[in-house]
Amino acid sequence: MIETASPNSAIQCEAFRASSPSSGHWAAYGRDGQRLATGVDWCTTPTAAELAAWDEEAREAAERAAAWPVEVIGRSLYIRFGRLPRGGRSRNYVTGQLEPGVSVYRARYNARTDALDASGALAGTYLHYLIAGKQAYLVAGDEVSTGSDGEPVLANARIIAELVVTPDGFRIA
Numbered sequence: 745m746i747e748t749a750s751p752n753s754a755i756q757c758e759a760f761r762a763s764s765p766s767s768g769h770w771a772a773y774g775r776d777g778q779r780l781a782t783g784v785d786w787c788t789t790p791t792a793a794e795l796a797a798w799d800e801e802a803r804e805a806a807e808r809a810a811a812w813p814v815e816v817i818g819r820s821l822y823i824r825f826g827r828l829p830r831g832g833r834s835r836n837y838v839t840g841q842l843e844p845g846v847s848v849y850r851a852r853y854n855a856r857t858d859a860l861d862a863s864g865a866l867a868g869t870y871l872h873y874l875i876a877g878k879q880a881y882l883v884a885g886d887e888v889s890t891g892s893d894g895e896p897v898l899a900n901a902r903i904i905a906e907l908v909v910t911p912d913g914f915r916i917a
Contacts, residue, residue, distance in 0.1 A: 762798035764790070771798050777806030805855030812853065812916070820887065822848035823862045823914060825878040828901055836892045844889045846901040851882070851914070859913030880907040880914055 763770040768785025771794075779799060782790055790798070824846065829835070834847040851860040860882070882905045885898030907914040 762794075762802060764788075764794060769794075771795060771802075773798075773802035773806070775806060775809065777803035808858040809853060809855055820884075821851040821853060821860065822883045822885070822896060822898065823851045823860065823907065824848045824881045824883040824901070824903070827879075827881075828883075828903065832899070832901065834891065834897070839892065841892075843891050843897050845897040845899045846883070846885065847891045847893075847895050848883050848885075848898055848901070850896060854913060857912035859910060859915050860907065861913045880909065881905070882907055882914075882916065 761770055761772050767788045769783060769788050769790045771782045771790055772780045774780050777799075779795070779802070782795070784790075828846055832846060834843040834845070835841070836843060849862045851862045853859075854861045881903045883898065883901055884904050885901035887896050888899045889897040891897045906917040908917045
């Protein structure tokens, strides 16, 4: 199973990590798909067959990740529903107060599905925007605070790309 070492994004992750579901052994891979290290659990090590399969999956995942926009490499990834607000500040619609920046949702690139996953977002709000037909955007910026609903708030927010919803997550339109 290939997963990422970073909670926010595999695109900017330090390494892909492959592990066996039935034991604790693993292998870590760089963004280029090259194996960096292997690890063992208390009694097992990765087999040659596991390493060969993980090596191939990591190379394929690295190729897919390389197709994403260069400007998101090394940055945390965020999804925004709807255009950026004028003045660069979102409004808390319960209190009417302005947030200290633009409200967004954390996204994580999933190398296995080649899509962005925002499942860590507040489920009700996230689904509300999808049902309402709001356009989703890949956004970059400087995380400066947490909004009133617990979401990240960005200063200097900018849209990287429009996203489309797929069964696997979000992809660049």
